[in-house]
Amino acid sequence: MxxxxxxxxxxxxxxxxxxxxxxxxxxxxxxxxxxxxxxxxxxxxxxxxxxxxxxxxxxxxxxxxxxxxxxxxxxxxxxxxxxxxxxxxxxxxxxxxxxxxxxxxxxxxxxxxxxxxxxxxxxxxxxxxxxxxxxxSPFQDAAIVTIDGVGESATTSVFHGFAEEGCPKIDLKLELPYPHSIGLLYSSLTAYLGFRVNEGEYKVMGLSSYGQPKYLEEFASLASVGDDGSLEINPRYFSYHYHATKSFTPALEALLGPSRIPGSPLEYPSGDIDMQRYADVAASLQTFTEEYLLVLMGEAKRQTQSNSLCLAGGVALNSVANRRICEEGPFEHVFVQPAAxxxxxxxxxxxxxxxxxHNDPRPRLSSVALGQSFAPASIEKFLDDCGVKYTKYSDDEELADEVAQRMSVGQVGGWFQGRFEWGPRALGNRSILADPRYASTRDRVNRAIKFREKFRPFAPMVLSEDTHLWFDLGRNRDRLLAPFMCSVMPATAAAKEKLSAVVHVDGTARVQVVGRSSNPRTRRLLQAFKKKTGVGVLLNTSMNLKDEPICASPAEAYGAFVRSDMDFLTLENCLIVKDQI
Amino acid sequence: MTTKVPVRSVFTPASWGQRMAERGRTAGELAGLLIRNGRWWLLPMLIIMSLTAVLLGVVHVIEYAAPFVYTVF
Missing domain, CATH: 3.30.420.40 (ATPase, nucleotide binding domain)
Structure with missing residues (x-):
């Protein structure tokens, strides 16, 4: 079909x-x-x-x-x-x-x-x-939990996925009706914290690491959690079900303090009382969400009696919560749809x-490189037409060596190859890469390349065989989440000491593990960087500038390169260097 | 890893008549859904709102209908 x-x-x-x-x-x-x-x-x-x-x-x-x-x-x-x-x-x-x-x-x-x-x-x-x-997912039998803002009328659902006479089936076990939604609660607090809904949730997650969950009692009055995985939102504090532009009421501000004005400065660590309060609210929200999700996973386990869990919906992009679900939840194996x-x-x-x-065979998602690619010849033509000077490498090893050398001396560059990624994360096909060893590199990427808030962390990509040296995979030993950056991992003492650009303030990192069979060109680059520095890890962030989607075409990548402080850009096997164009 | 040549992705749009017929079917499906779910009482409100929307659209499009509308109200 x-x-x-x-x-x-x-x-x-x-x-x-x-x-x-x-x-x-x-x-x-x-x-x-x-x-x-x-x-x-x-x-x-x-x-x-x-x-x-x-x-x-x-x-x-x-x-x-x-x-x-x-x-x-x-x-x-x-x-x-x-x-x-x-x-x-x-x-x-x-x-x-x-x-x-x-x-x-x-x-x-x-x-x-x-x-x-x-x-x-x-x-x-x-x-x-x-x-x-x-x-x-690779599972035959699994609990499936989907959590987002709202669908038709459900906000959270638990399904049971199983095979019947070789045919996959998905049965609904329970669902939570609108407006009782952990996703909308998270979004409303995102708006309270001065970030854009549907976009700022990542920032709230990053911000939460700078605070303490001091407002959990207050959060208990915002929503009540039942042992059966139910959630009841207190409508006194929220207006998303009747207000077009404001999702919370003055009662929420009376409870948690005044909301943050969008665009006002956020610097951490900070002695400012309000800034610390925002971080504490974010930490409380994150903890409340995690605790609720753990209760929900318990109910999903009771309903399905399965050992495996599949997660999707916008809330499943919360990689910090995913870690707790892996570590403290009742399931042996966890898979998250990368485009959740x-x-x-x-x-x-x-x-x-x-x-x-139609009973077609099930796919196995081993790679998210499902987007458009560009032939090297078309890239060369584009560069020639624009009059851009570039060096063409016929050997991937040579290109990897050159790029690794540049990064090892502090340069930051774009890495464009193959088909662009499916989902919100760049996993080595449309990435900006840098040396992960120096915090100054992180600050430069935040300030002069991505033009974003200083408190936001960067993710590392690591060679699969070196993962244990730098990060604790925990119960996610089957590594289903690791290739797609779906969960955070605690950094080891060595990583905290040597990888300061990619270890967040709470001692974790949202790791992408690059395996032996996935993404050979990026893996070659990691190996070349390891040969030069002894570190098989790179700082990886998506190739886009502030408020722009991730680049798809060579022209967009070149545009981002020219408009930012990147030192070099690779387009397939062509290397462009800023001070030579 | 090469770009495919876009040879056969030419869309053939549906005609105006087909679209209107499809919209009629959608309205019927919505009515059926509301009746099945015991919410038939929403239908009069929807019909009045739709007719108002149509009337406003007509008034905007056909300028000379304005005097007749004026007498109605």
Missing amino acids: KILGISAFFHDAAAAIVVDGVIVAAAQEERFSRIKQDASLPVQAVRYCLDEAELSMAEIDYVVFYEKPLRKFERILVSQLRAFPRGLRQFGRAMRTWLGSRLWLKSDICKELGCSSQQLLFSEHHLSHAASAYLC GDAGGALGAALYASCVL
Whole structure:
């Protein structure tokens, strides 16, 4: 079966194509449109997926949308009426959006993509998330937990994935209804802390390491947690169910203190009382979330009696919580869909139709390099056309040696090769890399290259055989999370001493382990760097500047290179050096 | 690791008639969903809102309809 999955109209629109159970391509629309977290119908991503599979729309058996819009509309109608008259303004806004366009999504998809309505199927939001995790995992029997803001009406779901006569099945065990959502609670506190919702949650996670969970008692009054994994939000403190732009009420500020003004300075460590309070609130939020997730995992275990866990949904991108789930949760093995957010729903919708409805073989997600690649000849032509001076390397070893040499003397550079990554993380195909040994390098990358807050940490990539030297894999010994940077790991004493650019203030790092079979060119670079410095680790951050999506094409990579303080850029086998262009 | 040549990704958009028919089916599906879930009482509100939206659209598009609308209100 040839199945195209799409997600759109909330955030992170994406498309994925699955042919006979093989994931041929998957990409987010933002990489093509250059609009961060672009939510519009992913026409360009669909076009790319069809090109990669060498198919036309007429040859696609089914196009599967990742959620059911009519059920979502019903939930919005009912929740808005329940909040009446407080939500009158948001009601008007929602009705304009829905009656004006979103309700007619089916005909719009058919019009924009040129598919017939008979080709078009609709999955359920959390089922799509569940399929994206379970069907990509190596498990036959697993509990599947999906946690995000809200889907059609559920905010958190527990499924049981199993095989019946060789066919994968996904059964719903329990779900939590809107507005009781750990994802929306996290997002509301993200807004309280002055960061943008759906984007600033990573910053809150990083900020939490600078504080102490001093507000856990206050958090207990924000939401109550039941032993059965239920969560009840106290509506006194939140307004996301009836207010269009503000997700918390003045009662929250009375409880936790005034909210942070967006854009106001944040420097840590700090003697400023308010700055420390923000960090303490972030730490309390993070701890509360982790504690709740552990209760939920206990219930998932009781419901499914499985030894393995699959996680998806935006909350599953919380790598600090994932570590605690691995270490303290009731499951032996844990797998997290690398594109756990709404983009992953596109892949899940396609996989559900392919593997569950049609019984195609299940894929094994060994790499997230599912995006567009660029032929070396086209890169050379681009550079020649722009009149850029570059050195072409015919031998990968030589290129790796040269780049490793440059990094070992403190240079920072872009590393562009192969297909771009699926999901929010750059894993060595569209990365900015640097020497991890000096904190000054981290500060330079934050200040002059990524133009972001100083308190935010950077992630390391490490040779698989050296992981134990620098990081504690813990119970994640089967290394299912390690290749995709889905969990943090405590740093060893040696790492704390020698890798100051990539060990966060709490002594952990969000590690990507580069195995023997994955990403050979990046692995060669790590080996070359180890030969020069004795350290098989590199600082790795995504190749994008502030508020931009990760670069997809050579032109975008070159643009980021020119507009930032990067010292060099590799585009496949071409090396461009800043002081030579 | 090479870029595929985009040879067959030409979309064939649906016609206006097809889109309108599809929208009609969507409205029917929504009505069916609300009735099945015991929320049929939402339907009158939706119909009034939709008709208001259509009326406003018509008023914006056809300028000379304004005097007739004025007399209605």
